[in-house]
Amino acid sequence: MRKSDWRDFHEKYHSTSYLRKIDRSHAPLRLMISEEASKVGKSILDVGCLSCIDYPIHQNSNLDYTGVDVAPKFLAHAKKLYPGIDARLGDILDLPFHDLSFDTAYSKDVVEMLPPGEWKQAVKELWRVSRKLMMIAFCEPPWDAPTNHSITRRGKLICWVNRYNKPDFVEYLKALPCLVSLEVREPIKSLTGRDLALYIVRKKNG
Numbered sequence: 001m002r003k004s005d006w007r008d009f010h011e012k013y014h015s016t017s018y019l020r021k022i023d024r025s026h027a028p029l030r031l032m033i034s035e036e037a038s039k040v041g042k043s044i045l046d047v048g049c050l051s052c053i054d055y056p057i058h059q060n061s062n063l064d065y066t067g068v069d070v071a072p073k074f075l076a077h078a079k080k081l082y083p084g085i086d087a088r089l090g091d092i093l094d095l096p097f098h099d100l101s102f103d104t105a106y107s108k109d110v111v112e113m114l115p116p117g118e119w120k121q122a123v124k125e126l127w128r129v130s131r132k133l134m135m136i137a138f139c140e141p142p143w144d145a146p147t148n149h150s151i152t153r154r155g156k157l158i159c160w161v162n163r164y165n166k167p168d169f170v171e172y173l174k175a176l177p178c179l180v181s182l183e184v185r186e187p188i189k190s191l192t193g194r195d196l197a198l199y200i201v202r203k204k205n206g
């Protein structure tokens with residue numbers, strides 16, 4: 001699979017209701033993200049937002065929501081479900097926003113699905129546009145595999161699913177400019193028993 005194919009993957013292979021049915025299984029993690037964001041400010045950016053599944057949760061938390069995704073089909077669906085929503089086309093590797101545009105920028109279940117080698121640029125972009133808080137959530141968390149930079153497997157379908165080398169990932173986060181703290185919450189159990197993880201990274205600009 002070539003790199004560029006991944007950007008079309010969800011658009012090509014999933015229906016617009018993708019992940020909506022199993023939304024509840026990741027609810028504890030989704031709620032945690034919203035709760036942390038509402039502690040630091042009002043604006044929140046959701047990168048790789050799909051059809052903006054998290055939007056109602058953030059609305060409940062009184063947050064000003066912006067979603068970004070590379071898949072136009074899901075953005076169109078989000079706009080149908082939530083008229084007036086700010087949902088835009090964009091790539092996590094080159095986000096269409098100025099520096100420090102959002103109190104919180106986060107991405108859930110996206111970074112581990114980028115082609116190997118691209119995660120650093122994704123982190124860099126999330127960090128650049130966030131003012132106070134960056135969160136990265138994983139359904140395939142980085143793991144302690146010191147000899148491997150990434151383990152890639154093809155799931156039932158043909159997309160990338162990477163398990164990144166955890167020490168490398170943590171080291172990269174700790175070296176980010178203006179970092180205040182890094183907190184790793186794991187495992188966070190999904191309602192189906194899957195181990196999820198949330199990396200919470202705080203920034204000095206706050």
Ligand SMILES: C[S@@+](CC[C@H](N)C(=O)[O-])C[C@H]1O[C@@H](n2cnc3c(N)ncnc32)[C@H](O)[C@@H]1O
Binds near residue numbers: 006090091092
């Ligand atoms: C597994 S889904 C996760 C959706 C959502 N964050 C959630 O947890 O419900 C991955 C999403 O990332 C998007 N995506 C993939 N590559 C991307 C990229 N380079 N930039 C932005 N979004 C991307 C896909 O289109 C898809 O919507």
